[in-house]
Amino acid sequence: MSAVSLAGVSVGYRQRQVLADVSLEIGQGLFIGVLGPNGAGKTTLMRTILGLQAVDRGSVRVLGQPARRGNPAVGYIPQLRSHAAHLRLCGWDFVASACRGHRWGLPLLDAAAQREVGWALDTVGAGSLARRPLSELSGGERQRLLLAQALLGRPRLLLLDEPLISLDPHHQRGVVELVSRIQRDFGITVLFSAHELNPLLSAIDQVLYLGRGQAALGTVDEVITRPVLSRLYGSPIEVVRMRDRIFVMSGEVEVEKEAHCHDV
Structure with missing residues (x-):
């Protein structure tokens, strides 16, 4: 049984499609880094899993059951705090x-x-x-x-929506290490959204990258590649690896360093 299963899920706001026919399976007990450009749908995805956002098409299952509001098996830290x-x-x-x-x-x-x-x-x-x-x-x-x-x-599933916002690198590292320890100790599945990959590299099992209504799920080496990210950003992307850091570049601009804004 998957922790989260999406089958052909489409979600839109005001004539803008945020998720378009997304299908994926997230295994139990994994630490998933949820990333993507501004407006890609990271918060929308979490609200959909929580049963707070209705889908236009498709189905969402959480721990084998349809997504619903107030599921006690799901813990959540929202973005606006x-x-x-x-x-x-x-x-x-x-x-x-x-x-x-x-x-x-x-x-x-x-x-x-x-x-x-x-x-x-x-x-x-x-x-x-x-x-x-x-x-x-x-x-x-x-x-x-x-x-x-x-x-x-x-809970058996923990959704953390941008918990690193406004934290300095020291506190970011502390939060990631704490969540990683809890995930391992209790076997919880974690979806941890962020606008930069590097703070999560030491902890994540897989990356779920969103962009242009689409999604790519897999290991860092499978997802953080020029072909995959160019498709999700809709423009040429280069992936530069330096020591233990990864930089996602559009020309000379590091796209994950762009000013953050909410996707809803």
Whole structure:
């Protein structure tokens, strides 16, 4: 059974087709880097897997069942999170606010739920952040709390939409290493979207690259090639490898360094 299966999936917005007849199978227990140019559909794909976005055609199955809203087997960190820094909550309350599906408002937690919050905080190494206000935390520390939220209920599939945004290289490395450890320790399937490949290279099993409504899934060596990326970008692309880094170039421009914007 695949973690995620798309069969002939097409999704569009306002006369613009974001995904066009995409079919793919993502195996269980893999760390998948989801990449692609701005507007390629990375967020759309995750919302489709979550059952938040209806498809125009095709079918989506998650862990053998049709995609649906509120699937407890799927954890999710969305892309828009700037408000978190301004909430008047400590770390514990922020994580607890998502317990049992409550995103905002603090539920009354029984002993089992309190243990679950404690487990999630410990799993991401955020026990020391439990009593600190969000406003005093760094971006990397807040990212640990968001990951703890996503782990409540112990999901089998974890969707992380651009978790490296606004983090410096040190904190980016820390987040990738943390997610990779959790993925290995618990056998979770991870879809980790980013606008640059290099921070993920040490962790990913496969790349899912999106572009022009199409998708390519495979190992780095299979997908990050001139023919595949030229097809997905719709223009000539060169792939330059230097030591342990890969640069995706259009002429003299590194396309993955372009200013990031949302695809929805």
